[in-house]
Amino acid sequence: MKKDIILAGVGGQGILTIAATLGLCAVEEGLYIKQSEVHGMSQRGGDVQSHVRLSDKPINSDLIPTGKADMIISVEPMESLRYLPMLNPEKGWLITNSKPFVNISDYPDINNIVAQIEQVKNHIILDAEQIAKDVGSPRAANIVILGAASPFLDLDYGLIEIALKKLFGKKGDDVVNLNLAALKAGYDFAMKNR
Amino acid sequence: MQKLLLLGDEAIAQAAIDAGLTGIFAYPGTPSTEITEYVQKSKEAKEKNIHSSWSTNEKTAMEAALGVSYVGKRAMVCMKHVGLNVAADAFVNSAITGANGGLIVVVADDPSMHSSQNEQDSRFYGKFAMVPILEPTNQQEAYDMVHYGFDLSEQMSIPVLLRITTRLAHSRSAVERKAVRKQNELKLPSDLKQFILLPSIARKRYKGLLENQARFLEASESSGFNQYFDGSDKSLGIITTGIAWNYLMENYQDGEVPYPVLKITQYPAPRDMIKKLVDECEEILVLEEGYPLVEELLKGLFSIGLKVKGRLDGTIPRDGELNPNIVARALGLPDTYGQDVPEVVAPRPPAMCPGCGHIDVYNALNVVMADYSGGRVFSDIGCYTLGALPPFNAINTCVDMGASITMAKGAADAGFVPAVAMIGDSTFTHSGITGLLDAVNENSPITVIISDNSTTGMTGGQDSAGTGKIEAICLALGVKPEHLKVIKPLRKYHDENVQIMKEEIAYQGVSVIIPRRECVRTLDRRMRAKHLKKEKK
Numbered sequence: 001m002k003k004d005i006i007l008a009g010v011g012g013q014g015i016l017t018i019a020a021t022l023g024l025c026a027v028e029e030g031l032y033i034k035q036s037e038v039h040g041m042s043q044r045g046g047d048v049q050s051h052v053r054l055s056d057k058p059i060n061s062d063l064i065p066t067g068k069a070d071m072i073i074s075v076e077p078m079e080s081l082r083y084l085p086m087l088n089p090e091k092g093w094l095i096t097n098s099k100p101f102v103n104i105s106d107y108p109d110i111n112n113i114v115a116q117i118e119q120v121k122n123h124i125i126l127d128a129e130q131i132a133k134d135v136g137s138p139r140a141a142n143i144v145i146l147g148a149a150s151p152f153l154d155l156d157y158g159l160i161e162i163a164l165k166k167l168f169g170k171k172g173d174d175v176v177n178l179n180l181a182a183l184k185a186g187y188d189f190a191m192k193n194r
Numbered sequence: 195m196q197k198l199l200l201l202g203d204e205a206i207a208q209a210a211i212d213a214g215l216t217g218i219f220a221y222p223g224t225p226s227t228e229i230t231e232y233v234q235k236s237k238e239a240k241e242k243n244i245h246s247s248w249s250t251n252e253k254t255a256m257e258a259a260l261g262v263s264y265v266g267k268r269a270m271v272c273m274k275h276v277g278l279n280v281a282a283d284a285f286v287n288s289a290i291t292g293a294n295g296g297l298i299v300v301v302a303d304d305p306s307m308h309s310s311q312n313e314q315d316s317r318f319y320g321k322f323a324m325v326p327i328l329e330p331t332n333q334q335e336a337y338d339m340v341h342y343g344f345d346l347s348e349q350m351s352i353p354v355l356l357r358i359t360t361r362l363a364h365s366r367s368a369v370e371r372k373a374v375r376k377q378n379e380l381k382l383p384s385d386l387k388q389f390i391l392l393p394s395i396a397r398k399r400y401k402g403l404l405e406n407q408a409r410f411l412e413a414s415e416s417s418g419f420n421q422y423f424d425g426s427d428k429s430l431g432i433i434t435t436g437i438a439w440n441y442l443m444e445n446y447q448d449g450e451v452p453y454p455v456l457k458i459t460q461y462p463a464p465r466d467m468i469k470k471l472v473d474e475c476e477e478i479l480v481l482e483e484g485y486p487l488v489e490e491l492l493k494g495l496f497s498i499g500l501k502v503k504g505r506l507d508g509t510i511p512r513d514g515e516l517n518p519n520i521v522a523r524a525l526g527l528p529d530t531y532g533q534d535v536p537e538v539v540a541p542r543p544p545a546m547c548p549g550c551g552h553i554d555v556y557n558a559l560n561v562v563m564a565d566y567s568g569g570r571v572f573s574d575i576g577c578y579t580l581g582a583l584p585p586f587n588a589i590n591t592c593v594d595m596g597a598s599i600t601m602a603k604g605a606a607d608a609g610f611v612p613a614v615a616m617i618g619d620s621t622f623t624h625s626g627i628t629g630l631l632d633a634v635n636e637n638s639p640i641t642v643i644i645s646d647n648s649t650t651g652m653t654g655g656q657d658s659a660g661t662g663k664i665e666a667i668c669l670a671l672g673v674k675p676e677h678l679k680v681i682k683p684l685r686k687y688h689d690e691n692v693q694i695m696k697e698e699i700a701y702q703g704v705s706v707i708i709p710r711r712e713c714v715r716t717l718d719r720r721m722r723a724k725h726l727k728k729e730k731k
């Protein structure tokens with residue numbers, strides 16, 4: 001098993017929650033992991049990415065080579081496109097939120113962005129915020145995206161549930177259940193639209 | 195032993211706690227900040243009473259760590275690469291005094307300048323000071339090298355430089371802990387003159403340092419961290435330093451490199467191992483995360499008789515960090531690439547947060563400066579540096595911490611009046627105070643704006659050394675009370691603030707304006723913590 005994943009978003013959007021969940025999955029499953037994060041200047045509302053590498057064999061580089069990522073998981077549509085040089089053009093999957101995060105004055109027309117996303121061979125685009133709202137709170141949008149990515153992760157679905165329970169356990173049952181529902185809603189969307 | 199999922203920074207911190215650390219000293223700076231933060235948050239560290247509060251700058255941190263070492267205990271000091279410029283006087287001289295308790299100087303370099311003004315390579319400082327350098331390739335090695343580094347420092351009575359780079363500092367992986375060691379007992383150096391660097395003593399100490407180079411080299415050859423791997427194809431020999439090793443191995447997934455490889459992670463560079471590689475191979479490829487230090491060493495001035503490939507001959511780009519693709523191309527291996535970024539994607543540079551007080555300062559300052567010709571705002575390093583970008587375009591310089599005040603003074607000394615300095619509270623106490631004293635002593639016609647958000651914002655909101663003391667500091671330096679103004683950077687006071695700035699900038703002497711409003715991020719964090727506490731009750 002080997003999965004190379006780019007997580008993408010904007011500083012402050014919390015892609016590290018997805019990274020932390022994948023990290024817990026790896027620990028639970030006894031997989032090797034390397035996960036590089038962005039700290040520092042870009043966190044002030046700039047573009048941020050994280051490289052997450054999971055494997056049953058030791059991993060060398062902290063960075064994924066260009067063209068070799070198995071997935072881009074993005075919480076923002078324009079940001080999902082920024083990492084196309086990283087994605088395996090044949091086999092790679094792009095999973096992204098459709099809801100733009102607009103903090104620049106020249107944010108492009110969202111229709112042009114969606115059109116580009118739809119040109120990527122394997123892609124799933126979903127309004128994670130709306131779906132999260134429907135299951136309880138827009139704050140779980142991240143986990144909806146993770147759910148939509150879950151069929152392509154080569155990780156047992158139950159394993160991701162265990163990781164979420166661990167991650168949110170301290171915050172009480174309501175928060176855990178909200179996130180489990182968000183995961184499921186994302187998963188269902190992906191299974192219907194893949 | 196227990197396995198933890200840790201950032202490179204965190205692995206270093208955990209190792210220091212486990213290796214009997216007594217005190218960690220640091221000023222924040224990306225990518226080094228998380229080392230000290232980890233110790234601050236660690237329950238174990240608290241139980242063991244390990245010192246971990248922030249220092250005012252890297253020099254005070256380095257000197258405090260040396261003080262801990264002087265009394266025989268183990269100390270760590272952490273900084274980003276440019277921080278070592280600030281601490282350089284203490285660092286270079288600490289090689290002459292030597293260490294008593296184990297002393298590790300951790301410096302995190304930032305090749306490709308993700309969050310920095312330059313990409314200087316700290317190994318040159320280590321070489322310059324003639325101390326042993328450790329350069330781990332991964333999180334586990336970082337952990338192990340801290341244990342080894344403290345022992346090495348005590349055995350050789352020398353501070354040890356631990357050099358890491360961004361991708362190791364900020365990447366997470368599993369780390370296995372070692373047995374925990376107790377802190378050292380208080381024990382002064384056996385020679386109580388050792389730390390008195392009067393010329394007569396310093397000369398002796400320096401000769402000792404020179405003699406010790408052979409022992410440092412011997413440690414490099416025999417510690418086991420530098421490794422030689424044989425390969426059947428001797429047409430090429432490869433040297434990697436630090437994390438370049440990972441990028442090499444990424445290109446040989448089966449772990450079999452056809453060429454001999456020397457993996458360097460400890461310096462002085464291991465002479466015998468390098469000689470073996472050079473004798474065996476026709477050409478040498480040097481892969482270094484940083485400047486071409488080993489490459490220059492091999493090449494000499496005229497590269498007589500040895501073909502060396504690397505950053506100097508264009509095989510590897512001269513600047514920037516390495517990655518697996520750069521290494522693949524250097525080896526003539528097939529490269530991979532996805533698709534180009536579509537044109538529709540717009541850049542998304544970092545920006546000041548909505549509601550940030552610096553924004554209100556710039557909105558007022560821009561109105562005032564519109565009355566003068568341009569190029570008059572000397573600024574500094576922090577969140578407010580983002581005022582250089584549109585829509586503000588409000589500042590003209592950002593060089594090194596504290597340079598706003600002193601550069602404004604120099605410009606004013608040269609007749610360029612008015613000159614304005616724009617600096618943050620943490621940067622002011624880091625390196626601005628001495629410059630302000632210079633300006634006061636000559637009553638230079640400058641206006642210093644200390645934009646006080648009561649935190650070290652850019653690096654994530656660490657305590658700021660001057661919180662609650664800024665006016666007192668300025669007055670004590672001799673700033674006239676009638677030209678020290680505290681204002682509130684809020685939209686509703688805009689006109690009033692413009693007026694105050696106008697008057698002070700027109701004043702022909704030193705004036706200080708302190709716009710003060712808490713950072714919106716620390717405020718948010720404080721409110722959330724308060725809310726959580728209430729909920730728990």
Ligand SMILES: Cc1ncc(C[n+]2csc(CCOP(=O)(O)OP(=O)(O)O)c2C)c(N)n1
Binds near residue numbers: 622651
């Ligand atoms: C010598 C040196 N040390 C550390 C840093 C990292 N650094 C850059 S900005 C900054 C914080 C500045 O804080 P402050 O002046 O209060 O401004 P704020 O970011 O809060 O607006 C730090 C620590 C640096 N660039 N140079």
